[in-house]
Amino acid sequence: MEKIMSDATSAVNVGSESVKTQNQIAMSLKDVAVSFNGKVAVRDATFDVTKNKVTSLIGPSGSGKTTLLRGLNRLHDLTPGAKVTGQILLEGTDIYRGDITVTELRTRVGMVFQRPNPFPTMSIYDNVVSGLRFNGIKKKSILDEVAEKSLRDAALWESVESRLKVSAGNLSGGEQQRLCIARALALDPEVLLMDEPTSALDPIATLRIEELMVTLKERVTIIIVTHNMQQAARISDDCAFLLMGEDRAGELIEFDATEKIFNNPKDSRTLDYTLGRFG
Amino acid sequence: MSTSTSKIASQREELAEINSASSSRGWYQWLLIGVSVLFAVVSISFVGSIIIYSIPAWAHPGTLLTGKGWQSPTGPFGGFAMIIGTFETSLIALVVAGIVGLGTSLSIVFLVPGKFRNIIATLVELLAAIPSIVYGLWGFLVLAPWMLKTFDPFVNKFPFASTIFGSPGQQFGPSLMLASIVLSVMILPTFVAISREVISAVPSEIIEASYSLGATRWQVIKDVVLPTAKIGLFGATFLALARATGETVAVALVAGGVANAQFHLLYPGTSIAAWIATQFGEAQGTEVSALMALGVLLMLINFSLSLISRSLVNRQRKVLARV
Amino acid sequence: MTMIDELVPQPENTGTRDAIRRTAHAHRARRVAISRVMMILCGIALVLTSIPLVLLLIQLIVRGSSQLNATFFTKLPQSPSLVDPNAIGGVLNSIIGTLALTIYASIMAIPVGVLTGVYLAESRSKLAATLRVIAQTMAGAPSILMGLFGFTLIVKYLQIGFTAIAGSFALAVLMLPVIAISTEISVRNVPDTLREAGLALGAKPHKVSLKVVIPSALSGIVTGCLLAVARAIGETAPVLLTIGGGYLNEWRPLNPVSALPLSIYMNAKSEWPSQRAQVWGIALVLVAFVFVLSLTARIWASRKQKRNS
Numbered sequence: 054m055e056k057i058m059s060d061a062t063s064a065v066n067v068g069s070e071s072v073k074t075q076n077q078i079a080m081s082l083k084d085v086a087v088s089f090n091g092k093v094a095v096r097d098a099t100f101d102v103t104k105n106k107v108t109s110l111i112g113p114s115g116s117g118k119t120t121l122l123r124g125l126n127r128l129h130d131l132t133p134g135a136k137v138t139g140q141i142l143l144e145g146t147d148i149y150r151g152d153i154t155v156t157e158l159r160t161r162v163g164m165v166f167q168r169p170n171p172f173p174t175m176s177i178y179d180n181v182v183s184g185l186r187f188n189g190i191k192k193k194s195i196l197d198e199v200a201e202k203s204l205r206d207a208a209l210w211e212s213v214e215s216r217l218k219v220s221a222g223n224l225s226g227g228e229q230q231r232l233c234i235a236r237a238l239a240l241d242p243e244v245l246l247m248d249e250p251t252s253a254l255d256p257i258a259t260l261r262i263e264e265l266m267v268t269l270k271e272r273v274t275i276i277i278v279t280h281n282m283q284q285a286a287r288i289s290d291d292c293a294f295l296l297m298g299e300d301r302a303g304e305l306i307e308f309d310a311t312e313k314i315f316n317n318p319k320d321s322r323t324l325d326y327t328l329g330r331f332g
Numbered sequence: 333m334s335t336s337t338s339k340i341a342s343q344r345e346e347l348a349e350i351n352s353a354s355s356s357r358g359w360y361q362w363l364l365i366g367v368s369v370l371f372a373v374v375s376i377s378f379v380g381s382i383i384i385y386s387i388p389a390w391a392h393p394g395t396l397l398t399g400k401g402w403q404s405p406t407g408p409f410g411g412f413a414m415i416i417g418t419f420e421t422s423l424i425a426l427v428v429a430g431i432v433g434l435g436t437s438l439s440i441v442f443l444v445p446g447k448f449r450n451i452i453a454t455l456v457e458l459l460a461a462i463p464s465i466v467y468g469l470w471g472f473l474v475l476a477p478w479m480l481k482t483f484d485p486f487v488n489k490f491p492f493a494s495t496i497f498g499s500p501g502q503q504f505g506p507s508l509m510l511a512s513i514v515l516s517v518m519i520l521p522t523f524v525a526i527s528r529e530v531i532s533a534v535p536s537e538i539i540e541a542s543y544s545l546g547a548t549r550w551q552v553i554k555d556v557v558l559p560t561a562k563i564g565l566f567g568a569t570f571l572a573l574a575r576a577t578g579e580t581v582a583v584a585l586v587a588g589g590v591a592n593a594q595f596h597l598l599y600p601g602t603s604i605a606a607w608i609a610t611q612f613g614e615a616q617g618t619e620v621s622a623l624m625a626l627g628v629l630l631m632l633i634n635f636s637l638s639l640i641s642r643s644l645v646n647r648q649r650k651v652l653a654r655v
Numbered sequence: 656m657t658m659i660d661e662l663v664p665q666p667e668n669t670g671t672r673d674a675i676r677r678t679a680h681a682h683r684a685r686r687v688a689i690s691r692v693m694m695i696l697c698g699i700a701l702v703l704t705s706i707p708l709v710l711l712l713i714q715l716i717v718r719g720s721s722q723l724n725a726t727f728f729t730k731l732p733q734s735p736s737l738v739d740p741n742a743i744g745g746v747l748n749s750i751i752g753t754l755a756l757t758i759y760a761s762i763m764a765i766p767v768g769v770l771t772g773v774y775l776a777e778s779r780s781k782l783a784a785t786l787r788v789i790a791q792t793m794a795g796a797p798s799i800l801m802g803l804f805g806f807t808l809i810v811k812y813l814q815i816g817f818t819a820i821a822g823s824f825a826l827a828v829l830m831l832p833v834i835a836i837s838t839e840i841s842v843r844n845v846p847d848t849l850r851e852a853g854l855a856l857g858a859k860p861h862k863v864s865l866k867v868v869i870p871s872a873l874s875g876i877v878t879g880c881l882l883a884v885a886r887a888i889g890e891t892a893p894v895l896l897t898i899g900g901g902y903l904n905e906w907r908p909l910n911p912v913s914a915l916p917l918s919i920y921m922n923a924k925s926e927w928p929s930q931r932a933q934v935w936g937i938a939l940v941l942v943a944f945v946f947v948l949s950l951t952a953r954i955w956a957s958r959k960q961k962r963n964s
Contacts, residue, residue, distance in 0.1 A: 126544060133445040156546045156687065160679055164544035170537035173651060174559040184545035187555070189682025190675055199671065233541070240545065241672040360861030364778070367770040368786055371831060374767075375789045378828060381807040382800065435700025443698055454953065459708055461882075461949045463889025465916045466938045469923050470711045473931060517707045524704065546679070548690035571795070578797025580892035581920055605799045605892070612806075612896050627803045631796070638795040 079104045079244050079274040080125065080162075085139035087120050087129060093302040094120045098139070100293055100308035102244070107266060107275045109289035109311065111282060113326065116295040117303025118278040122246050125276065126162040127155050144243065160188055163237030163273075164246045168253045169229035171221035171236070178217040180232055184240040199239050206272065207235035208265055227258025234265065238273070245269070247277040251284070263288050282327060286315050294323045382631065386624035396625055400593040404611070409622035411604070413593040415629065418603040420595055421508055421583065422576035425515035430569055432516075433523040438553060440524070441531050453528060460521035468582030471514035476505030476586060483509075484598060497598040509597040511587035515576045523572040530564035531557060533652060564648035570641035578634050580605040604630045715939055722936025732902050732918070735927045743929050746937055748904055752819070752912035753944075756898065757888050759823035759908060764830035765880055771831070772838025772876070777864060787839070793832035801825045802896035810897060817899030820908040825893035830883040837882065841875025842868060878956045885948035889941055891916035915941045 078101045086096035095117025102108045110118040120129075127148065129135035141148050148158050163184075171180045179186075181203055182196045190196065200217070204210040209231045213224070221232055230250060237245055247266070251259040266275055266288050279285050285292055292311040295303050307320045318324050389396060392408065399410020440452055487497050497509070534557050542556045558565070588600020589610045595601065602610070608623045608630075615623055730745030775783050775790070805825030809815050845868050853863035869876075899911025900921070906912065919937050922930045 128540060128543065131540070131543065133447075154683060154687070156548060156683060157680070159544055160546040160676075164541075166537055166541060168537055170535070170541045172538055172541070172556055172560075174556075174562075183542070183555070185675065187542065187545050187547040187551050187686075188675070188679035189686060190678045195671065195674065199675070202671075236541075236545065241675060358859070358861050360864065364770055364774040365782070367767055368774040368782065371767055371771040371835065372782075372786055372789065374828060374831065375793055377808065378793070378800070378804045381812070382803050385803075385807045385811075432700045432703050435697040436704040439694070439697040439701040443694060443701070457953075458946055458949055459712075461885055461945050462942055463891070463916060463945060465889065465891040465919050466715065466942055467711070469919055469934060469938055470714065472923050473934070474710075474714060517711070520704055521708065548686050550690035550693040551686065553693075574795055578799070580797065580799040581895070581916075585920070585923060605797055608799055608803070609892055609895055624803060624807070627800055631800055634795065634797055634800075635792055638792055641795075642791055 077104050078102065079144065080276070081140075081142040083140040083142075085121065085124060085137065085141055087117070087124050088136050088138075089132065090134040093300070095295065095303040097304045098293070098295075099305065100291075102274060102276055103291060104243075104274050105270050105272075106290040107270050107277060107288050108291040108293065109285040110276065110278045110293045110295060111280075111285045111314075111326075112295035112303065112306075113297065114280075115297045115301070115303065117297070118295055119248055120303070121295070122248055122276060122278050125244070125246055126159050126164055128164070130155060156188075160184070160240045161242050162244045162246060163240060163242035165230070165233050165237055165248065165250045167249045169226055169233055171224070171229050171232050173220070173222055175221060176218045177213050177221050177224070177232060180221045181235050181239050184236060188240070199241075203235040203239040204232075206238050206269065207231045208261065209235055225258070227254050227261060230254060230258070230262060231265065234262075234269075238269075242273060244274045244276060247275060249278050249280060252280060259284075282315075282329075286311060294318075294320075294326065296322055296326070379631065382624055382627050386621055386628050388618055389621035389625035396622065397629075400591075402591040402607075402611075404614070405616050405619050407618055407622070409619060410591075411622075411626055411629065413591040414602055414604045414607045414626060416593070416595055417508060417511075417587065417601040418577055418605070418630075418633075420601075421511045421515055421587065421603055422573055424512035425519060425576045426569065426573050428512070428516040429520045429523050429572060433520050433527060433572075434565070436520070436524050437528040437531050438557075440528050442549060442553065453525075456521050456524050456528065460525045462521075464518055464579055464582045465585075467514055467518040468585040471510060471517075471582065471586040472506070475513060476510055479507070479510055480505040487598070497596055506586050506588040506600055507598045508587060508595065508601040511583045511601070511603070512597070514582055514586050515579060518579065518582060519572045519576050522575055523568055526568035526571060527561075527565055530561045530568060530648065533564070534560045535652075560651065561648070563644050563651060567641045567644035567648060570637050570644065574634050574637035574641065577603075577637065578605055578630065579603075580609045584609045604633075715935065715942060718932065718935035719939025720936075722933050723939070727933070727936055731904065735929055740927060741929045743927070743933050746915070746918060746933070746940075748902060749913045749915045749918045749937065750940070751904055751906050752898070752917075753888060753915045753941075755819055755906040755908075755912060756823045756826060756894065756914055757884060759819060760826035760830060760887055761880070761884060763823065763827035764834060764883065768831045768834025768883070769838045769876055769880070771835040772879075773842055773864065773869065775835060775839040776842035777868075786835075790832040790835045793828075794836055797892070798829055798890045799892040799896075801829045801890075802893040804828060805893060805897040815909065817897060817911050818909050819898060819906065819912040822894045822898035822912065822914070823908075825897050826887040826890060829890060829893060830887050833883040833886065834879055837879025838872070838876050841872040841879065844875065845871045874955055874958070878952045881948050881952035881955070885945045885952070888948070889916055889945050891920050895920065915944075 080102040082098050082100055085098040087094050098121055110122060112118050123129055124137045125141060125148075129137055137149060143153070143158065143161060146153050172183060175183060178200055181200045185196055185199060201210060204213060209228060212228065221229065224232060230253075251262050254262065263284060266277070269275065277289065289311045291309070292314040293308045294306045294314060296306045298304050307314060307318055307323045309318070314323060315327050318327070389409065395408045396411050397415070398412050399408055400412050401408065401410050402413070403409070440449060444452060538556055538560065539552055542552045547555065583603045584606035587602050587606055589602050589606065590600040591607070592599055592601045604626045608626055611619070611623055727745045728750070729747055731748050732746060733742045733744035735742050771786065771790070775787055802825050805821045805828070809821035809824050810817055815821060849867055849871060850863055853867045854860070858866070894914045894917050898914060898917065900913050900917055901911045902913070915937055919934050919941070922934045922937070925931055
């Protein structure tokens with residue numbers, strides 16, 4: 054009910070765009086910049102993230118991909134001196150200034166990190182439902198239902214069904230990362246942020262996570278940071294290319310459909326990067 | 333983590349083999365072994381000499397452990413008042429310092445902005461390095477008069493206060509209560525220094541993960557940080573307890589130095605270590621042995637506490653190695 | 656409402672999602688409030704910790720610094736009398752005694768402690784494992800026990816009496832395990848590649864240890880020694896039972912000496928307000944010694960870390 058209300062108001066607010074387009078956009082960034090103690094780390098990020106698609110952020114190290122991604126669920130709030138400017142809309146609501154608390158935002162925008170980071174003191178089951186418990190959902194039937202569904206969606210159910218009460222530390226790296234995906238999915242977020250989710254995994258586990266992302270996008274909009282250009286080309290629909298400027302601040306160079314970025318980019322620097330000439 | 337450790341271990345083994353294979357141990361190896369054996373001899377005679385000098389007193393073990401009076405110079409020498417005084421003051425100090433110290437460490441890690449965090453951490457470690465005699469001095473010259481003037485009359489306004497604190501008119505500044513307060517202030521920096529380190533060792537990855545699931549700051553602490561750091565925090569607690577039970581001069585200055593077996597908090601009392609320090613100067617013959625026997629007791633208490641805390645710290649390392 | 660419903664693509668489990676979102680929403684304000692309260696309590700704990708410690712530091716500095724003058728540092732103590740209640744003299748004897756005790760204790764403890772630490776780091780024998788447990792246990796032992804040890808062994812058994820050497824022996828026993836443990840850690844932190852490089856060049860193991868491993872661990876070893884000295888210098892209980900005290904400029908090992916912590920302990924209970932006031936000055940000097948040593952150790956350690964990284 055709440056959500057629908059806010060959707061309706063934002064549709065009115067935006068006005069100029071058609072209702073249909075608005076409903077297809079999960080997140081909209083306008084002139085987003087992140088700075089630490091006045092020093093700009095990334096700027097000029099303006100693009101729309103389309104619902105039920107995979108959007109990748111690519112670029113060399115230092116181009117601010119991860120910094121930008123972490124601004125999308127306000128993780129920078131934890132860093133003193135960090136400042137995010139510009140406008141980030143989630144379904145029309147400004148996530149920094151709009152009528153949304155940071156805890157609510159984070160239940161709607163989930164995150165998967167570079168290294169698998171299950172809670173070491175919790176069992177597999179407790180890990181999956183931890184987000185629900187944080188948010189006050191205690192009912193066993195809901196927890197059980199969501200745990201099974203999330204683990205199935207993360208393609209982990211079969212292998213852990215019999216050992217849900219085992220510590221999460223006993224899983225392999227790839228399984229741990231899928232557990233972290235299941236943990237994020239349990240809250241049923243609209244957007245899932247993934248920060249180089251396969252960089253700590255072996256090639257087979259990487260492949261399985263990639264397959265998973267492609268199936269998951271039916272359910273959740275995915276924004277992924279990746280170093281691996283083949284990965285971006287394989288799985289993403291849209292692609293944002295960032296580059297470090299002369300003042301060592303990252304900036305958005307180009308945003309387009311992945312196919313265009315890789316085959317027919319507007320900016321020559323994008324071509325240089327995707328062809329592997331630097332970075 | 334564990335694989336790399338075992339790799340290093342196996343390399344070490346190889347190195348050790350090279351060491352032992354190359355020549356029948358050179359002068360350097362013998363020097364190291366010789367000095368280490370010297371260290372072992374010193375440590376063993378440390379324990380041994382105190383035990384040997386205490387032997388005459390163990391003729392009456394019952395008196396020593398449960399006797400309530402200490403009659404210098406002939407005896408009987410009862411250690412009950414000191415034993416209870418030790419636990420009473422240390423446990424009160426531990427509860428106060430544990431609760432306040434944990435809150436302090438949490439706010440250093442989770443509330444204080446980054447640039448002040450290191451300054452505060454350094455300050456805490458410096459405070460932990462202040463000699464205990466200075467804490468004792470402060471308690472004796474500043475807190476004791478304050479207790480006498482302000483605290484005693486205030487407490488004794490309440491009905492039934494005398495059951496815990498002792499009846500009015502009997503109090504002195506130096507008391508078991510004052511000793512507990514001074515001990516808590518003294519072990520606070522130690523406890524905060526260790527617990528802060530244990531808490532900051534919780535990987536930021538899992539803290540960020542819990543924030544990303546919509547947890548509030550307190551939920552992150554309660555459900556993720558504290559469970560992960562739990563064992564190490566218990567280790568810090570036992571270490572602080574070991575320090576409090578072994579504290580000598582600070583307690584000797586502020587506890588009142590009386591072998592009092594009533595244990596009301598506002599009455600003067602003493603602890604094992606403080607009693608040894610205050611009585612040793614004038615002790616003769618069997619009284620020296622009796623004090624040595626108290627030393628043996630103190631050693632037993634301390635060694636078991638540090639054994640527990642060490643095994644807890646090792647277990648915490650293993651927990652973190654899994655992350 | 657129905658119009659918007661049709662436009663939004665509906666996931667299958669809308670029922671559960673809505674239930675989750677509703678419950679989450681209902682609990683949010685309470686969760687945030689609880690978090691606020693708990694964090695405020697933590698902040699109060701920080702303030703509670705700071706109050707006595709800051710008070711102590713301020714009183715130490717204010718009351719202590721007013722005592723520091725030429726007499727304090729250059730004269731021997733005097734007994735005040737009714738005629739001249741402020742004739743307390745200085746504490747030169749305690750400063751000399753403390754320096755002497757610390758130097759003797761370091762001479763005894765540092766070589767043995769460092770070599771034991773190197774042995775602990777480089778050997779995998781049963782002896783090393785046993786010694787490690789002993790060292791760790793000894794490092795936490797109450798200092799009064801070191802006093803008892805110094806008393807039984809040096810004062811009584813060897814019949815040397817209350818002397819500087821008895822006190823410094825007690826302090827050395829206190830420093831030994833601390834030095835051994837910190838040395839072991841710094842030697843272990845030397846990368847094995849360095850050792851292997853040395854061995855691969857055909858150097859004898861003891862040469863590698865002396866010329867490669869110990870030099871690269873040196874700053875860590877020095878840091879550990881400084882911290883051990885900082886701890887020993889302020890210990891009262893061991894010297895209380897061993898050094899005998901006295902009012903003369905005494906430093907010779909076989910004579911009784913005084914020490915700063917000991918005169919704090921003795922004079923704090925003095926009947927003369929002038930002597931009780933002077934104690935703050937002694938405490939300030941002692942704390943200054945300890946802070947300088949700890950800060951030097953800390954800076955040394957952090958510089959080493961910077962160089963290594």
